[in-house]
Each structure stands twice: as C-alpha cells, then as structure tokens.
Amino acid sequence: MAGTGVGARVQRLEDKRFITGRGRYTDDINRDGQLYACFLRSPHAHARILSIDTSEALGAPGVEAIYTGKDLRKFVPTSDDLLEDEVGGLICGWMIHSKDGSPMKAGAHPALAKDYVRYVGDHVAVVIATTLRQAQDAAEKIRVDYEVLPAVVDAGEAQKPGAPEVHAGIERNTVFEWELGDKAKTEAAFASAAHVTRLDIVNNRLVPNPMEPRAAIGEYDPGEDSFTLHVTSQNPHVARLVLSAFVGLAPEHKLRVVAPDVGGGFGSKIFIYAEEVVCLWAARRLKRPVKWTSDRTEAFLADAHGRDHVTRAELATDGDGRITGLRVKTIANMGAYLSTFASSVPTYLYATLLSGQYAIPAIYAEVDAVYTNTAPVDAYRGAGRPEATFVVERLVEVTARELGMDPVEFRRRNFVKSFPHQTPVIMMYDAGDYDAALTKALQIADVSGFPARKSESERRGKLRGLGYSAYIEACGIAPSQAVGSLGAGVGLWESAEVRVNPTGNIEVLTGSHSHGQGHETTFAQLVSDRLGVPIETVKVVHGDTDKVQFGMGTYGSRSGAVGMSAISKALDKVIAKGKKVAAHVLEASEDDIEFKDGKFGVAGTDKAIDFASTALQAYIAHKFNGAELEPGLKEGAFYDPTNFTFPAGVHVCEVEIDPDTGVTTIERFTAVDDFGNVINPMIVEGQVHGGIAQGVGQALLEGARYDADGQLVTASFMDYTMPRAADLPPLKVGMTVTPAPSNPLGMKGCGEAGAIAAPPAVINAITDALGHEDVTMPATPAVVWRAAQRARMPMAAE
Template identity: 85%
Template sequence: MSETGIGARVQRLEDRRFITGRGRYTDDINRPGQAHAYFLRSPHPHARIRAIDIADAETAPGVVAIFTGRDIKKFAPDSDDLLDEDIGGLICGWMIHSKDGSPMKAGAHPALAKDVVRYVGDHVAVVVAETLRQAQDAAERIVVDYEELPSVTHTAKARDAGQPEVHEGIARNTVFEWELGDKAGTEAAFGTAAHVTTIDLTNNRLVPNPMEPRAAIGEYEEGDDAFTLHTTSQNPHVARLIISAFVGLAPEHKLRVVAPDVGGGFGSKIFVYAEEVICLWAARRLKRPVKWASDRTEAFLCDAHGRDHVTRAQLATDRDGRITGLRVHTIANLGAYLSTFASSVPTYLYATLLSGQYAIPAIYAEVDAVYTNTAPVDAYRGAGRPEATFVVERLVEVAAREIGMDPVAFRRKNFVTSFPHQTPVIMAYDAGDYDAALTKALSLHDYDGYAGRKAESRAAGKLRGIGFSAYIEACGIAPSQAVGSLGAGVGLWESAEVRVNPTGNIEVLTGSHSHGQGHETTFAQLVSHRLGVPIETVKIVHGDTDKVQFGMGTYGSRSGAVGMSAINKALEKIVAKGKKVAAHVMEASEGDIEFKDGQFRVAGTDKSLAFGDMALQAYIAHKFSGQDLEPGLKEGAFWDPTNFTFPAGVHICELEIDPETGVTTIERWTAVDDFGNVINPMIVEGQVHGGIAQGVGQALLEGAHYDAEGQLVTASFMDYCMPRAHDFPTFEVGMTVTECPSNPLGMKGCGEAGAIAAPPAVINALTEALGHENVAMPATPAAIWKAAQGLQRMAAE
C-alpha cells in the first residue's frame, strides 16, 4: 500500500480551505448588479388566498418587484412577453402504484401558491429588493386576505373519516395504498406460529439541519438567452433536468447549474425547491441576478423533513425461536406536497429492507402514504433504511425478551448464513458475514463484563442497559434497470471523465457531488493508486453542469460504489491508451507493454517510460504513425452496476440512566461495520461517527412537532435539541470485510450506516434498562424520568 493509495489514512485535502475560511459556498458568491429575494410565507397551515395587496409594499424603499403565484407565467419563445400559461410546478420523480394498480395521487405543487396554502411556510409571494433587509421590510407591508381552512397534521389520523382534504378531491388524504411481499404466505406463517410479537412504533419526524442553510442565485444572460443557477445541491444535473424538462424555464443547453462547496446535505439538498425556480424566473424578468439565502427559521419550516412513520409490526416465531414471518403496516406522512423523491422513501427504500440480516421466509408490508398540512417529507440520511431497521431491530429485541432467549443468541439463530440470499421483498443480498461482525462487536465491547457493570450501576442508584442493532442497508442506489422497474423516472448510473494534461497532472470530472464526505481526497487516492502518480497532481472537479457532462449526484451512499467505479473504468481506458502511446514511443509491440507503479515497461527489457513522460508524448504525437492513434489523453466512462450494495454491521449501545433526573448517559458505543473494501479508513470512521451522532440525536433529543393548530412548535434550536460532543463517549469502531461483487472496487458504502444503526440500539438499551418496552423517540430526559419514576413506584409497592 502506498502512502496515498487505496487503504491509506490520507488527511483530507479539502480541509485546508474549509478550516481556514476559504471555502466557496453559494452565499459567498455575489454577482454584479444582484438583487435580493425574500419569500413571504404562509402563517396558516391551510387557507384559501382571497386576495394579496402589494400596493403599499411596492412603494417601500429599495423594492425592485413583488411577484405572487398569479404572476409566474411562462415566457413566450424568443420574447420577454409572458404567456397565460403557468410555469410547471415541482414534481415527484418516482411513480408508485397502489395495490389496486392505480397511480399515486400527486397534488399540484406550484412554485408560488396561487389559490391555497397548505402548510406553515408555504410560499405566498416573493419580494425582490436592492438589499435583503429592504426585501424583508417590504414583505411586512404585504396584506394577504386568508380564508382559514381546517387542517390535519397528525400522521395516524390523516386518513380518518371527516378529516379535511389537503388537496381537494384526493380522498382520505391518501397518496397511495401500497403493498409488497407475500400476503397469503405470511398469513399462513402467523397461523402456525408458536409466538407472535406485536409492537407499535412511531418513527419521529426530523429536521435535517445541515450546517449550511440552502441558498440560490439565479442569473440570466440576455445575449445568449441562457440561465445560470448557483445553488446548494447534492445533484446539480438532476436539478437542471427537472427545471428544464418539467418546470420549463429553459432547455438544458441554456441552463447551467453550479453547486460549489456545499456545507452538508443529509438528503435535504437532493431536491428541487421553489426558491431555485423563482430566483431563475425573476432573474429573466428583471434582467439582473436574484439571490436568496435561507435563514435557520426558514430551514426549519421549509426544508424537506425526514421520517414520520406510524407502524404496527408483528413477528412470528416457531418453538425453536426461528422467525417464520413478519408483517408490517405503516402510515407514512409525506407532508403537504410530494417532494422530488418522497414516494420512494417509504416504499422501495423501506419495505425492501424489512428482512434485515435475517432469513425470514415470509414478509408482507403495507404502506399508506398520506398528505398532511405540514412541510414536505423526503429522504433524510438513510432514507427508508433507518425506518426499516428500527422496525426489524425493535421487533427482534422484543421477541427475544418475550420468548426468554438471549438477544445475541436469537439474532445468531436467525442470521442469513449463505450468499447470495434472496429475500421475500425484492432484495438479493450478494455477500456478507453477519456473525463475524457480531462476534467482533461483542469482543470489542467486553460484553462478558456487562453484568458486572450493570450491578455496579445498580449499587450507585443508576439503571444500566445494553442494546443491539444488527442493521443492513441497500446502497449505491443505482442499477438503472432495477430502479426503472420500481418506478424511478431516471437511470441511476454515474459518469466520470479523466483528463491527463501534457505535463502529467490530472483532472477528474465526476457526476458525484461532495458535501462533506471527502471526495476530493478519496477520489484522488484512487487515481494515485491506479496510475502511480503523486496525489497532489490530481484535481477532482464536480458540481458544474457546464464542466461535467452528466451525473446523478450524491445520496444513498453511492459515490464510492458507483461514482468511483465510473472513475476506475475511465482510468482503465487511460492506461489502455497509455500502453498504445508507450508502445509507439519505445518502438515495441503493444502486447509487450506492462504498467505498474506509474511506469510503462517493455516486458523482459530495461526500457521504461514514466506516466508523466507518456502523457507528454501523447500530446506531442511525433512518434504516432498514420491515423492508428489519436493525439491527446482523455477518457470518459459511465458505470451502471448490476445490483445494490449491502453494507451491514452490528452496533452496541451501553447506557446509564439517572432515575432522579431522567438523564441518559451513553457509556460505551461499539460499531463493527462491513463496508467492503475501504479507500480511506480515517474518512470512513469519521462518517460512522457522524452517522451515530445523528442517530442518537433522533433517539434521545430530536423531534419536529406540529401542534393541533398546524404550527411547528420546534422551529428553532431553542425547541429542537441537537446532539453535542459531550453527549457521546469515545466510539469503538471496527470493521469486517466481505468484498462487494457488483462493482470493480469491492466497495459497499458507509455514509448512512451510523444513522441507520443507532436509533434501535439506543431504544433497545433504554428498554432493557427500564425493564419495559414503552419508550418512544425522542426519549428525552423528561420522558425517561416519567418512565423511571413509574418503575420506582412499582418497586416500592
């Protein structure tokens, strides 16, 4: 292993600019002559817009223009005139069909509300002014005549008779009633079960809260009739595609989307939002750049939220403790509108993982997706996989306790042990060793010493608990044929282009996008390893649709397995052409050229040519004969894998409860993960740490809550509690390796694992400590105090 190649713990190359304040984020960019946009948002969860009076606001200092939903029309071709036709609304790109075969009910999602607002924060009007403060001041002078309408915010009650319709004509607020699995076979398994475990779960709604709030700058170049959008996006090419093809602002070749440094996304920046569309539209209308930057309150109100499931789940077991069946009914809250990938999250990213790491013969899942008068819900770190793991791992833990079996032994008895393994819910696991991860985790955690530590806590008046989470996820969201058959509107391959300059330095253009994962380091490590060149000679280019031909962005832990596989394929083409160039220069047969450690050699001789020298010769081209070899050295590739990847592992949480205060302290955390081959262990460990922190945040602290009047009462960090460093111990992180067979690098993906594994590990530990299962997320100190006091009263009685 080289000092900078695959497997090396290379410090992140991009961090120098980040920690010295030299990053370039969207809000750092200011365009000549730009104006500032501020959105007037609905204070009501559901209301009819009778009228909007902007007369007073238009006279406010600095105001350039004010637009409402009735103004947002399409432009006439080759003209600045507005047509009567509205621009296209925002779309959901994944079609789901109900169990009766009918397509999902997609309510209209305009960029600015025209007649009805459907959640607190819905876009009512936009003020464009010379400064942001002037735009904000003017917005306060807009008078909107609202007719308040009844609203519904409760996930479990949205389908009840008598509830108001979020979208007129969509009965019972139901987007779809979907199913997956073998209903008859599952019913038969439950009919003969020796024991049935039943649990009711709520997977709490979360606000993603990336460090950098969203921002957008729309520009219009009148001479070229072309647009540029600078935006905080995880997939700029998909943003361009949607805004071009569905919103209809401009053809793709007339729209450039640039996503510079992005300060975190966690899924919330995958989607196309109204603010991006309006900034572009207004830039053309006003003939000047229009900039918008979200504040944190807007982020709480309007960024797509995550999770929000209400589930009843049952597990059937035989007399020997083997699982024979699983059935699940979930109500999934999708908010007021269908966000870009919302429909896929509680269906094909959720129910297809309900087998977990276990050989379950029969599974049947039903998912009812509902509209409510709340912010849209879409992918958030893990996207469906955390929800599935929470169901499975809580069921497994409770079932083991009910039948009196050690939870470790129960898991081992039911693990999948041979591969490939076809689950009853579509997924075919290709490689893994689940028992190896469990065994290693138990050793690292000192599981044998747990009983002694529990006794010590009891003597000190504390409650100690231990919880397990044996998770699995489907990553590398990619196989185009597979996702197409499941309703995806796009293929999910990835692209790359490798450009070798005459002096031997290298530019890699990737369709993946980095928003904190360290791609500029790990991608360069791959290039350094494959070509035998210094890592500092490699530059990674991403996030600009005018530079990168096309790409599908970053989400679903796909950048390694899919994005790097595309780079690897392009590198193979570079080496192949390099051999041709070297053969010409060294006057040898191409078949005799070997390449290793950055050197092209003629086999059996001392003739060699360094990679950089070969690159120069490729451009000089003096040695090329005829037309058999083109000058230059640039190759591109697309990679479309044959399967998802299946990272898996075991996390163990050991915690202590102070029953007098309800404060939970995590004393130990052990994570053993199988990510396949790892490029940079240091970066991977950091991803695991961050994921655990987010998962623990969900379990103990975070929860977005709407009251009965539809107001988000957790709309700031005063009310929405985020985890801090002092909430965690030092993590014990280990790895096992089974290579993934569906990509040439043997990688599986690591970015979401911690967030998937952590919530059930925490809740399993809490319930073990308390001795009962009635603990919901977030398990705040107040909730745990009540639970602990109940125990103390029972003990006293």
C-alpha cells in the same frame, strides 16, 4: 502510491480551504447589480387565499418587484413577452402504484401558492429589493386575506372520516396504498406460529439542519439568452433536468447549474425547491441577478423533513426461536406536497430492507402514504433504511426478551448464513458475514464485563442497559433497470471523465457531488494508486453542469460504489490507451507493454517510460507514424452497477439512566461495520462517527412537533435539540470486510450506517435498563423519567 493510495489514512485535501475560511459557498458568491429575494410564507397550516394586497409593499424603499403565484408565466424564447402558460410546478420523480394498480395521487405543487396554502411556511409571494433588509421590511407590508381552514397534522389521523382534505379531490388524503411481499404465505406463517410479538412504533419526524442553509442565485444573460443557477444542491444535473424539462424555465443547453462548496446536505439538498425556481424566473424577468439565502427559521419551516412513520409490526417465531414471518403496516406522512423523491422513501427504500440481516421466509408489508398540513417529507440520511432497521431491530430485541432468549443468541440463530441470499422483499444480498461483525462488536464493547458494570450502577441507584442493532442497508440505489421497473423516473448510473494533461497532471470530472464526504481526497487516492502518480497532481472537479457531463449526484452512499467505479472504468481506458502510446514510443508490440508502479514498460526488458512522459508523448504524437491512434489522453465512462450494495454491521450501545431525573447517559458505543473495501479508513470512521451522532440525536433529542393547528412548535434550536459533543462518549469503531461483488472496487458505502443503526441500539439499551418497552423517540429525560416511574410502580402507573 505508497502512503497516498487505496487504504491510506490520507488527511482530507479539501480541509485546508475549509478550516482556513477559504471555502466558496453559494452565499459567498455575489454578482454586480444583484437583488435580494425574501419569501412571504404562510402563517397558517391550511387556508384559502382570498386576496393579496401588495400596494404598500411595492412603494417601500428599494423594492424592485413583488410576485405571487398568478405572476409566474413562461417567456417567449426570443422576446420579452410573457405567454399565458404557467411555469410548471415542482414534481415527484418516482411513480408508485397502489395495490389496485392505480397511480399515486400527486397534488399540484406550485412554486408560489395559488388559491391555497397547505403548511406553515408555504410560499405565498416573493419580494425582490436592492438589499435583503429592504426586501424583509417590504414583505411585512404585504396584506394577505386568508380564510383559515381546518388542518390535519398527524399521519394517523389523516385517513379518518371527516379529516380535513389537504388537496381537493384526493380522498382520505391518501397518496397511495402500497404493498410488498406474499400476503398469503405470511398469514400462514402467523397462523402456525408458536409465538407472535407485536409492537406499535412511531419513527419521529426530523429536521435535517445541515451546517449551511440552502441558498440560490439566479442569473440571466440576455446576450446568450441563457441562465445560471448557483445553488446548494447534491445533484446539480438533476436540478437542471427538472428545471428545464418539467418546470420549463429554459432548455438544458441554456441552463447552467453550479453547486460549489456545499456545507452538508443529509438528503435535504437533493430536492428541487420553490426558491430556486423563483430566483431563476425573476432574474429573467428583471434582467438582474437575484439572490436568496435561507435563514434558520426558514430552514425549519420549509426544508424537506425526514422519517415520520406510524407502524404496527408483528414478528412470528416457531418453537425453536426461529423467525417464520414478519407483517408490517405503516402510515407514512408525506407532508403537504410530494417532494422530489418522497414516494420512494417509505416504499422501495423501506420495505425492501424489512428482512434485515435475517433469513425470514415470509414478509408482507403495507404502506399508506398520506398528505398532512405539514412541511414535505423526503429522504433524510438513510432514507427508509433507518425506519426499516428500527422496526426490525426493535421487534427482534423484544421477541428475544419475550422468549427468554439472549438477544445475541436469537440474532445468531436467525442470521442469513450463506450468500447470495434472496429475501422475500426483492433484495438479493450478495455478500456478507453477519456473525463475524457480531463477534467483533461483542469483543470491542466488552459485553462480558457488562454484568459487573450493571451491578456498580445499581449500587449508585442508577439503571444500566445494553442494546444491540444488527443493521443492513441497500446502497448505490441502482441498477437503472431495477429502479426503472420500480418507478424511478431516472436511471441511477454515474459518469466520470479522466483528463490527463500534456505535463501529466490529471483532472477527474465526476457526476458525483461532494458536500462533506471527502471526495476530493478519496477520488484522488484511487487515481494516485491506479496511475502511480503523486496525489497532489490530481484534481477532482464536480458540481458544475457546464464542466461535467451529465451525472446523478450524491445520496444513498452511492459515490464510492457507483461514482468511483465510473472513474475506475475511465482509468482502465486511460491505461489501455497509454499502453498504445508507450508501444509506439518504445517501438514494441502493444501486447508486450506492461503498466506497473506508474511506468509503461516492455515485458522482460528494462525499456520503460513513466506515466507523465507517456502523457506528453500522447499529445506530441510524433511517434505515431500515421497509425490509427488519436492524439491526447482523455477518457470517459459511465457505470451502471449490477446490484445494490449491502453494507451491514452490528452496533452496541450501553446506557446508564438516573431514574430520579430521567437523564440517559451513553456510557459506551461500539460500531462494527462491513463496508467492503475501504479507500480511506480515516474518512470512513468520520462518516460513521457523524452518522452515529445523528442517530443518537433521533433517539434521545430530536423531534419535529406540530400543534393541532399545524404550527411548528420546534422551529428553532431553542426547542429542537441537536446532539452535542457531551451527549456522546468516545466512539469505538471496528470493521470487517467482505468485498461487494457488484462493482469493480468491491466497495459498499459508509455514509448512512450510523444514522441507521444507532436509534434502535439506543432504544434497545434504554428499554433493557428500564425492564419494559414503553419508550418512544426521542427518549428525552421527561419521557425516560415517566418510563422509569412506571418501572418502579407499574400498578400505580396503570
């Protein structure tokens, strides 16, 4: 409808409860008689557990139980007896095969450690008590005898001879040695190249830090022999599937998973964690609800981290400045265990995007995934795409500089210019106009005025630089047939159901999950627009496996292109049935019924009935006269797209550096993105702003650091520096539009763009200002100060 439909800047409907403190998060939920769980975590990165003495802790006030890995046993479904079978461990759901065809080597990942701990924060035991304080106090009384073992924390060291073995029998700590592309063709391109640029790149490890820490409440109903898990999850149905089919806690129809309001995820809440398994299992054992809420230190230690790549990258060009080949060798740190989707991130979510926006004839990528004695690494906002974009955009920028070309002209010369475009690394780009985004970004960023601003900075003793990032990503993480052929253990379609009640109000049940994206608004906007009903009559329901049919959740910017497309298909069916109902009521042929502006009418006449009245007639059913038309107005749909979507754009960063302090100030930041058709521009702009903030955080501030013994030395906000408002200027955002042909709404996805594009834009700007490339992320003042001194005195620095 006008003002609330597709394209309108509707304020988020869900914000009323959030900003008034009426949101309902997992930690807000309490159950009668609930107990509290506290996990004893390993203080060592690598150790053998010789013994665990819980005798003193068991006698502490309020303690109901203490469990270790040896206690986790399955229950007979019809009795209280324990079986000898162990509760299943946590799994990785994406199979990757090495170059030689062998499957990846997945080390066992128990919910509570058995015999060995493999990173600081690993789960050793759980204390369950009447209050949280009692559980915490008792945990301190547990005595664990460890045999401390050597640890390996650096991905670059993990495969070297003599490196400590994280999992016994997994040689060189290597999960897989994987490749993609045409090696021979790429080597030929380099052999004939006029110029080759080489870079060593480290993509720094990040800690996700959503506003709401993870939490779980496990409940067991003896009368129904059923379980309920309230949890901070981005995909509750997948959580139910894994906990049922692989961990073996309960049949799916006996397990309900509810993810209520969730305060941010950024990928870290996609995965299945040990705490959820243990809380559910303990609730069954104790016949009382068991609640756990992470504190921030636990989140730093045990939430899945992101990024952590070490890469050697090379770009070949001919005499005309055209790219002829790209060669990449990456070592990807997986941490101590394979998290739920970890193996897909440095492979099919990374290497398949190494062509960037460029027509590169030959690409060859090798990825070695390795275990280390650190927290598991999995998808974090962008998941593989930021790592790929950083490699490509740093190479492109440095190549242009080495060739003495304007980096804008070098990009234009090598952009993909016609579509569809088949890359050498699987992806077929279906639509785009990369040159248009670049042109618009240059204008908004006032690049033509940069020389004058640079001169003014120099007058004040400051350095000023300009950096570009022309990114592309693959969103939707589909179709199912494609991802299945690449090793995914699930299909990546989405489900939806549209229920029209007799009075005409509407419930939309979606398998997508909202944890900050504004789905309750944008999904309602689509329904309002399609059905011509007021937006306030639409309710969006998600996050409850007992209410919503199986869905795949939210990640990879899939909720619009895939989730809303499923809703669109269900709306098509609702309208089609509405025409049948209207035809009976208006005593006309169904072929003569038109639907427009919220009314069903007979073509060429003034006979019409509005949507709400049609819904009522569908349930009354008096006019059907025994025809083959079922009462009611409720339709469901599944949507499996035909291709990924490919958002793309250009981000421009302008920085000023104080060489005396190393402080980098972002003076201007411009983002021009092509997200296809946009439902709510205000929400999209907010997503872009948030992504840029996280990307700037990676570039300038954030970095998870372990010492040589595997201790996380950045385990609090005192040491791990998050971006703040003062770190960012007002952001200038623009858009171009090329609708995606792979889904009925023409949408592409916007949630990850800023986090993908910003890091190379910032680093390219810093290196432009300094005049050399020796800068690593995070480019803290100390890093930039040292780099600035090298720029001043290169010989002395050497």
